[in-house]
Amino acid sequence: MSRENYEILQVEETATDEEVTASYERLKAQYNEDKWKDGEEGNHAARMLGKLEAAYSEIMNERKETRQNTSGASAYEEVSDCIRRGDIARAQQLLDNFNERSAEWHYLQSVVFFKKNWMNESKKQLEIAMQMDGGNPKYRDAYEKLKARADYKQQTGGSPNAPNAQTDDEQMGGNWCVNCANMCYTFLCVNCLFNLCCNCH
Numbered sequence: 397m398s399r400e401n402y403e404i405l406q407v408e409e410t411a412t413d414e415e416v417t418a419s420y421e422r423l424k425a426q427y428n429e430d431k432w433k434d435g436e437e438g439n440h441a442a443r444m445l446g447k448l449e450a451a452y453s454e455i456m457n458e459r460k461e462t463r464q465n466t467s468g469a470s471a472y473e474e475v476s477d478c479i480r481r482g483d484i485a486r487a488q489q490l491l492d493n494f495n496e497r498s499a500e501w502h503y504l505q506s507v508v509f510f511k512k513n514w515m516n517e518s519k520k521q522l523e524i525a526m527q528m529d530g531g532n533p534k535y536r537d538a539y540e541k542l543k544a545r546a547d548y549k550q551q552t553g554g555s556p557n558a559p560n561a562q563t564d565d566e567q568m569g570g571n572w573c574v575n576c577a578n579m580c581y582t583f584l585c586v587n588c589l590f591n592l593c594c595n596c597h
Contacts, residue, residue, distance in 0.1 A: 401451035404444075413459065420452045475504050484511050499529035506538070515546060 402409050407419045427448060430441035471490065478487035487508050494501055506521035522539040529535065 398451075398454065401455050404447050404451040405455070413456070416452070416455060420448065423448055472500055472504065479504070479507055479511065484508055499525040499532065499535065502528065503535055503538070506542075510542070515542070515549075518542060519546065 399409070402411070405416060405419050406423065407416055411419075424445065427441045427445040431438050431445060433441065471494065475487050475490045478484070478490065487504070491501065491505055491508065502521045502525040506518045506525065509515075509518035509521060519539070519542055522535060522542060525532070525535045526539060
């Protein structure tokens with residue numbers, strides 16, 4: 397925040413919103429009266445009136461943005477906690493309640509879809525997160541791991557959206573090693589994604 401804006405409003409940075417508004421209204425009334433005076437005094441009041449309006453608007457907008465960011469971070473933290481506890485239904489409910497859906501929202505939605513074994517949907521959400529915040533390494537790493545898992549499933553004859561699907565040989569008891577490798581790889585991907593999720597504060 398600009399210290400100069402608070403000086404214009406004649407309040408400290410620690411002042412409450414109510415105190416800022418009260419000082420703004422007091423000074424506005426004073427400058428509106430003084431601007432009709434002759435000479436430099438009137439000109440000064442007119443200039444200060446413009447500065448006052450700009451300073452008040454900037455302070456209140458900055459405070460509003462700070463509150464929104466703090467609230468959003470806390471809500472994302474709650475979603476992450478639900479995922480770590482395995483309460484996927486609650487995590488989804490919290491995500492559905494968001495009005496604004498940022499890159500972090502799409503990332504967390506991707507993790508929820510991953511936990512539901514909805515791999516295509518999970519991949520799509522990660523793609524959206526990367527489009528919104530392409531420089532975020534957390535999103536990119538999660539996407540690469542998910543893509544590697546999908547490629548692995550395709551090579552072994554599985555379906556990314558049906559991790560428990562079996563081929564005819566598997567149903568008959570064959571390909572036991574493939575099943576073991578597939579299961580191990582799946583758990584590895586889950587751990588990788590959730591290590592990222594747990595550090596997404």
